[in-house]
Amino acid sequence: MSAKLPEPVQNLIDAFNRLPGIGSKMAGRLTFHLLQKSEYDVNRFITALDGIRTGLQPCEQCGNISDQPLCGVCREPGRSADQICVVEGPLDVIALERTALYHGLYHVLGGVLSPMDGIGPDQLRIQLLQDRLNKRQEIAAHTELIMATNPSLEGEATANYLTQRFQPLVQEKLLTITRIARGLPMGSDIEYADPTTLARALEGRNNL
């Protein structure tokens, strides 16, 4: 049938299908959903796509996505500059902001170290982080660097690399490096937890 679908319909199915996590059936469903919608809805979608084509860049200070030289977080008054939370991407910033618990700044690496994919320190925004820390060193301000890379192999390796790299500042007592806790997710079951998670939960136990 594919060959018998009108070309514009097949084109939109293909466009959806190229997106991650959208299979051909879902692509069909989304396309026919839009076909049933008014032209206004389709136009609004086109306008939204059009909007991301220009004017967006990484924040000069932290690498977060932004439509101004400094991103929304860096511009926000009242964020404490003595905490920098290191994350992989802008979506992690969104997730952490949703907790409404963190009032420091961020540093968005733009990925994780992955030698297999040719991603070394120079492919990430690590020099920019180094520069930020150097600037704070000049004014002898103490900083906490919170490693919030994913609890994956690459995420752990990246956190470890950065911890090594900034050791001199730690020695000078200008920097503390912490790592977000790994353990059992809320609402989960110990009996179903995987051994690695359970091991981390044991290792990371706190006093009550």
Next chain:
Amino acid sequence: MSAKLPEPVQNLIDAFNRLPGIGSKMAGRLTFHLLQKSEYDVNRFITALDGIRTGLQPCEQCGNISDQPLCGVCREPGRSADQICVVEGPLDVIALERTALYHGLYHVLGGVLSPMDGIGPDQLRIQLLQDRLNKRQEIAAHTELIMATNPSLEGEATANYLTQRFQPLVQEKLLTITRIARGLPMGSDIEYADPTTLARALEGRNNL
């Protein structure tokens, strides 16, 4: 954080989020996927969306989506006109064509009877189906009407309604009405089958 995302980014997240089956997390992931893609990919998506805005209409004969007066199936030479498979929407046509087993024509109702939602016979392409059958009656040609509405409450009700409505033609021996088999899906387990499906599988048993 939402408030702190650049407006164009938030707009695209919202646009994806309005689509059925795409939650806010997935919407974010799709948006950042496109942000990382080249402008070429985004342009291609825009072009695809633009393509469905005009020039598409229901097939004059069967109601399937088309960019010409007659849809791809109705135009295809060699399809037997003595079988008409009644489906709810164009996606069902695609699914049935994938079987490569059916060589007749279709009739796309454009939905199912659903009095709760104000959808009666006049809101579906039932008169058009009646006209098709009348035309075949004039040339005294025998037709098989295959009811391939979904095996849901509304789908069954719609198939039953049509069966009632076209009874006169059946009496005249000009029409046979069949219903696609309901039973156990291939690869499933009897022990996990729901009672209704199992009941249908028993009722619809065939001689071996």
